[in-house]
Amino acid sequence: KKLVLSLDALRTIDPAEPVQRFVQSIVEARGDFNGRVLSLRHDDLKALCTLVGGDIPTGVAQLRSWGVLIDGP
Amino acid sequence: KKLVLSLDALRTIDPAEPVQRFVQSIVEARGDFNGRVLSLRHDDLKALCTLVGGDIPTGVAQLRSWGVLIDGP
Ligand SMILES: Nc1nc2c(ncn2[C@@H]2O[C@@H]3COP(=O)(O)O[C@H]4[C@@H](O)[C@H](n5cnc6c(=O)[nH]c(N)nc65)O[C@@H]4COP(=O)(O)O[C@H]3[C@H]2O)c(=O)[nH]1
Numbered sequence: 508k509k510l511v512l513s514l515d516a517l518r519t520i521d522p523a524e525p526v527q528r529f530v531q532s533i534v535e536a537r538g539d540f541n542g543r544v545l546s547l548r549h550d551d552l553k554a555l556c557t558l559v560g561g562d563i564p565t566g567v568a569q570l571r572s573w574g575v576l577i578d579g580p
Numbered sequence: 581k582k583l584v585l586s587l588d589a590l591r592t593i594d595p596a597e598p599v600q601r602f603v604q605s606i607v608e609a610r611g612d613f614n615g616r617v618l619s620l621r622h623d624d625l626k627a628l629c630t631l632v633g634g635d636i637p638t639g640v641a642q643l644r645s646w647g648v649l650i651d652g653p
């Protein structure tokens with residue numbers, strides 16, 4: 508299953524600032540300025556959850572509760 | 581520098597058939613049917629050159645001579 512983030516939801520969540528910065532670095536590396544969604548590599552899940560402050564199940568639950576995960580593991 | 585292949589050139593090169601098959605597997609994994617270009621991960625370079633039958637410098641030279649490498653290392 509793909510890891511797809513809603514950039515619209517993400518920018519409204521102040522506590523998700525570390526995730527916003529991670530996402531911004533990928534957006535710039537790609538030059539992908541669609542601004543609505545960002546699909547990430549499956550390998551990025553661990554880094555993402557660390558930025559949210561927990562293990563993978565905790566991080567995924569947090570991203571879902573924020574409405575940031577459109578599609579995920 | 582990005583590894584970008586010309587799919588238009590690639591489909592005219594019969595001896596590049598192993599490369600065509602590798603490219604097709606990525607096209608299908610992504611659902612990317614633009615049919616004109618395909619950018620690959622830098623990590624794919626080694627696999628690609630192995631399919632062309634040599635080390636990295638040899639493989640890159642071969643892909644360039646076929647006109648398949650639009651942009652490369
Ligand atoms: N549709 C699709 N295309 C793919 C995929 N993997 C590679 N590509 C294509 O191949 C180019 C080079 O990938 P790279 O050498 O890994 O170099 C990448 C990589 O180092 C980094 N990057 C981009 N997106 C991600 C990501 O989601 N996660 C991580 N960890 N790094 C990323 O930024 C560099 C430049 O990215 P791009 O400009 O997008 O340029 C990418 C993209 O055009 C894939 O799974 N799906």
Ligand SMILES: Nc1nc2c(ncn2[C@@H]2O[C@@H]3COP(=O)(O)O[C@H]4[C@@H](O)[C@H](n5cnc6c(=O)[nH]c(N)nc65)O[C@@H]4COP(=O)(O)O[C@H]3[C@H]2O)c(=O)[nH]1
Nearest residue numbers: 509511539540541542544545546547609610611612613619
């Ligand atoms: N800009 C952007 N859009 C996203 C992203 N994630 C999902 N989408 C949107 O959702 C569809 C599926 O994206 P995908 O899984 O990356 O699957 C994509 C991707 O694998 C590939 N693709 C399309 N355009 C490019 C491109 O410019 N470079 C690379 N490397 N791959 C592309 O073709 C597939 C189908 O693309 P589409 O029909 O255009 O449709 C895309 C696009 O409308 C994202 O991170 N960035």
Ligand SMILES: Nc1nc2c(ncn2[C@@H]2O[C@@H]3COP(=O)(O)O[C@H]4[C@@H](O)[C@H](n5cnc6c(=O)[nH]c(N)nc65)O[C@@H]4COP(=O)(O)O[C@H]3[C@H]2O)c(=O)[nH]1
Nearest residue numbers: 509510537546547548549550606609610611619620621624
């Ligand atoms: N070796 C190799 N494998 C490839 C390549 N393109 C796609 N794949 C494989 O196909 C899966 C789905 O790719 P996608 O639909 O483009 O879906 C991708 C794409 O939407 C996005 N993505 C990942 N890396 C990049 C990147 O470097 N650039 C861009 N633009 N998008 C990326 O994240 C999604 C999930 O990525 P993964 O979990 O890694 O899952 C990827 C990866 O396992 C490639 O050029 N080389």
Ligand SMILES: Nc1nc2c(ncn2[C@@H]2O[C@@H]3COP(=O)(O)O[C@H]4[C@@H](O)[C@H](n5cnc6c(=O)[nH]c(N)nc65)O[C@@H]4COP(=O)(O)O[C@H]3[C@H]2O)c(=O)[nH]1
Nearest residue numbers: 536537538539540546582584612613614615617618619620
């Ligand atoms: N995961 C994902 N990422 C997306 C998608 N659409 C765009 N992107 C990201 O946004 C960058 C700019 O896309 P673009 O303006 O459509 O302009 C693109 C596109 O027109 C073309 N291009 C280059 N490589 C590919 C490829 O492998 N597939 C496709 N479909 N187009 C490519 O060259 C330009 C630069 O491509 P990239 O270096 O790949 O850089 C792409 C890619 O990193 C998408 O549907 N899914």
